[in-house]
Amino acid sequence: MTFTISDAAYGTDTPAAKEAMYANLRSQLQGLLAGESDFIANTANFSSLVFNTMPGLNWAGFYFLKGDELVLGPFQGKPACIRIKKGRGVCGTTVVEGKSIVVQDVHAFPGHIACDVNSRSELVVPVFSNGEIIGVFDLDSPLTSRFDDVDAAGVESLVNVLEAAIAA
Secondary structure, three states, rough: OOOEEEEEEEOOOOHHHHHHHHHHHHHHHHHHHOOOOOHHHHHHHHHHHHHHHHHOOOOEEEEEEEEEEEEEEEEOOOOOOOOOOOOHHHHHHHHHHOOOEOOOOHOOOOOOOOOOOOOEEEEEEEEEOOOEEEEEEEEEEEEOOOOOHHHHHHHHHHHHHHHHHOOO
16 A cells, blocks of 8 residues: 655634634545554554644544543554543543543643643544444644644544544
8 A cells, every 4th residue: 555644734723723723634544544444543542543643733633442541552642641540630531421532722721631730722533433432543743722623523534533433
């Protein structure tokens, strides 16, 4: 398989620019995951694609549910917290609530877990398999208010591509 990451310089200043970025990323992700069934390889490439193409990130990666805690999976960025209990921090809260969470300022989020002191905003999206949450995809940014509802919908659409690959 030959795959080239787009050299596009993505904008995040308008909803239309973000939607165009996510459409392009969906297409690239579908190409990356096509024909590959290995879960670790797919989540590693997913993390790398997002981290290396989306502007304003300092961390992008997965945590997978094992019992009552999330365990670090493939990621890009500085070393991270390895285990997070359900209900703790943004990632653990996402598991309990079963929906994406956008945090404009992590310092205002009760119980935020500071794995990287440079992170200022966060977006966490649940990952499902057979109707059950199996983990989360976590994005951190050093910019306050980096993420919004357009980003949540866009990243959810990327996670849907992964979920379809898991189901295949």
